[in-house]
Amino acid sequence: xxxxxxxxxxxxxxxxxxxxxxxxxxxxxxxxxxxxxxxxxxxxxxxxxxxxxxxxxxxxxxxxxxxxxxxxxxxxxxxxxxxxxxxxxxxxxxxxxxxxxxxxxxxxxxxxxxxxxxxxxxxxxxxxxxxxxxxxxxxxxxxxxxxxxxxxxxxxxxxxxxxxxxxxxxxxxxxxxxxxxxxxxxxxxxxxxxxxxxxxxxxxxxxxxxxxxxxxxxxxxxxxxxxxxxxxxxxxxxxxxxxxxxxxxxxxxxxxxxxxxxxxxxxxxxxxxxxxxxxxxxxxxxxxxxxxxxxxxxxxxxxxxxxxxxxxxxxxxxxxxxxxxxxxxxxxxxxxxxxxxxxxxxxxxxxxxxxxxxxxxxxxxxxxxxxxxxxxxxxxxxxxxxxxxxxxxxxxxxxxxxxxxxxxxxxxxxxxxxxxxxxxxxxxxxxxxxxxxxxxxxxxxxxxxxxxxxxxxxxxxxxxxxxxxxxxxxxxxxxxxxxxxxxxxxxxxxxxxxxxxxxxxxxxxxxxxxxxxxxx
Numbered sequence: 364x365x366x367x368x369x370x371x372x373x374x375x376x377x378x379x380x381x382x383x384x385x386x387x388x389x390x391x392x393x394x395x396x397x398x399x400x401x402x403x404x405x406x407x408x409x410x411x412x413x414x415x416x417x418x419x420x421x422x423x424x425x426x427x428x429x430x431x432x433x434x435x436x437x438x439x440x441x442x443x444x445x446x447x448x449x450x451x452x453x454x455x456x457x458x459x460x461x462x463x464x465x466x467x468x469x470x471x472x473x474x475x476x477x478x479x480x481x482x483x484x485x486x487x488x489x490x491x492x493x494x495x496x497x498x499x500x501x502x503x504x505x506x507x508x509x510x511x512x513x514x515x516x517x518x519x520x521x522x523x524x525x526x527x528x529x530x531x532x533x534x535x536x537x538x539x540x541x542x543x544x545x546x547x548x549x550x551x552x553x554x555x556x557x558x559x560x561x562x563x564x565x566x567x568x569x570x571x572x573x574x575x576x577x578x579x580x581x582x583x584x585x586x587x588x589x590x591x592x593x594x595x596x597x598x599x600x601x602x603x604x605x606x607x608x609x610x611x612x613x614x615x616x617x618x619x620x621x622x623x624x625x626x627x628x629x630x631x632x633x634x635x636x637x638x639x640x641x642x643x644x645x646x647x648x649x650x651x652x653x654x655x656x657x658x659x660x661x662x663x664x665x666x667x668x669x670x671x672x673x674x675x676x677x678x679x680x681x682x683x684x685x686x687x688x689x690x691x692x693x694x695x696x697x698x699x700x701x702x703x704x705x706x707x708x709x710x711x712x713x714x715x716x717x718x719x720x721x722x723x724x725x726x727x728x729x730x731x732x733x734x735x736x737x738x739x740x741x742x743x744x745x746x747x748x749x750x751x752x753x754x755x756x757x758x759x760x761x762x763x764x765x766x767x768x769x770x771x772x773x774x775x776x777x778x779x780x781x782x783x784x785x786x787x788x789x790x791x792x793x794x795x796x797x798x799x800x801x802x803x804x805x806x807x808x809x810x811x812x813x814x815x816x817x818x819x820x821x822x823x824x825x826x827x828x829x830x831x832x833x834x835x836x837x838x839x840x841x842x843x844x845x846x847x848x849x850x851x852x853x854x855x856x857x858x859x860x861x862x863x864x865x866x867x868x869x870x871x872x873x874x875x876x877x878x879x880x881x882x883x
Contacts, residue, residue, distance in 0.1 A: 385559035387417040396615040411443035412460030416615045416773035422560050430533045431554040433468045435509035438446040444508045459623045460504030465561040467552050468510035470494045479661030480598040481515035481529030484738045489726030494596025495628035495725050496607045503623040508561050511551030518548040519600045521750040523813040530745050539842050543805035546575035551578040552610045558876050563611045563620045566756035569600040571822035573608045577834040578846025583871050585609045588853045589829030590637035593628035599716035601709045618645035640854040650759035651868045653861035655687030660797035665821040668800045675838035675845050676800045690793050708773040714763035749811035781828035801834045801846030827848040835863040836872040
């Protein structure tokens with residue numbers, strides 16, 4: 364294992380000026396898409412080995428400040444060399460062949476990298492096989508570059524935890540302002556993509572864990588519909604809501620990565636049932652005039668958007684209208700039912716699902732949730748220096764039985780309310796999508812204080828329903844990014860990607876990170 368974590372906090376001088384632009388073989392990676400990189404590799408101007416080596420070097424230089432990457436893959440350069448050989452022999456596997464990808468470190472790889480969920484408890488775990496999404500990436504020829512830091516246990520351990528912290532790599536820093544929070548739990552994935560530590564990354568979401576770090580780090584994030592992307596081999600929070608998804612700097616790259624990730628996996632039956640919805644090309648939906656004639660619902664009743672975010676949202680709505688869309692003021696019903704039932708249901712699901720994951724994973728590690736709780740108590744100085752595991756205690760107190768009538772009533776109430784709320788709103792107003800702010804400007808990280816009151820809760824209906832949600836850069840609050848969430852019905856990814864692409868191409872919001880130490 365090649366460790367990427369460090370306690371250093373100084374920013375390399377080259378990263379903050381014009382010389383810090385991410386350029387390899389004369390190609391400005393901030394402007395390049397995956398198709399641009401593939402053309403450069405086909406022409407011989409660039410190789411996968413060059414691209415992979417560039418990212419490995421950039422990780423070595425920037426990660427001591429950002430804490431975004433937990434480990435780099437000792438086999439990455441070999442995988443890149445194999446891709447170059449295939450390309451030389453005209454046997455390329457497609458648009459992801461030779462493209463370096465970082466994985467959130469709750470995604471299993473059966474290689475020389477551990478899968479830890481950010482915890483020392485899993486350092487010696489040894490998954491028997493790759494996660495379903497990793498199998499798909501390898502089949503597509505992608506270079507598995509390494510594992511990204513995350514909020515430990517995907518933020519499901521304590522009500523006072525801080526997004527982006529794990530005992531293995533410390534606190535992930537927002538690359539725009541370093542003392543600001545990157546949001547989570549896919550914090551390292553979001554920061555790594557924003558700061559050019561990889562071409563793209565894979566995150567996971569239960570509720571907000573792709574969308575919030577994408578918004579806070581100025582990138583595109585796709586929370587796919589439940590069943591489109593395999594959940595097998597992913598350290599769970601709740602399989603009723605968990606999904607992996609793409610995180611990228613632009614919509615084109617997100618669409619290409621989604622096509623590589625999706626598809627049937629026999630280890631995850633819901634993906635077999637949804638296989639007819641999987642596509643091998645989402646880029647064909649990306650048109651700059653895709654907003655013309657669309658009806659877009661405007662959801663304002665999200666949790667505490669500040670004045671700057673509200674103003675940026677109004678400007679985004681104006682731009683949507685100029686691009687040919689009609690905006691319709693809406694409310695989403697049944698939010699109180701979702702709020703009353705989602706997290707009580709997840710308590711039971713986490714106990715059941717984490718016990719099942721641990722039982723099916725090789726290597727040395729605690730056997731179940733009770734064992735994890737005892738491990739934390741035995742290693743409190745490392746695992747619990749800032750907060751406890753009160754969410755685990757609540758989960759352990761449940762039966763963990765998914766046939767329990769009381770649990771089933773809570774899950775049914777939460778999921779059906781979320782689906783009815785979105786379905787009735789979309790159908791009733793004849794909407795193509797619903798938009799809302801993704802995030803306020805990132806807050807200053809204060810370990811142990813918690814982040815909950817500072818979040819915008821626009822991810823909830825799509826997360827609980829299992830429907831699609833996408834985040835695209837919307838504006839900046841000073842140096843800090845703000846995202847626009849675009850949500851739709853189940854398997855509405857083609858339409859959401861098209862809307863996001865049209866908005867992105869017109870606004871061109873995204874900027875390179877600034878690595879400012881603090882703004883007070």
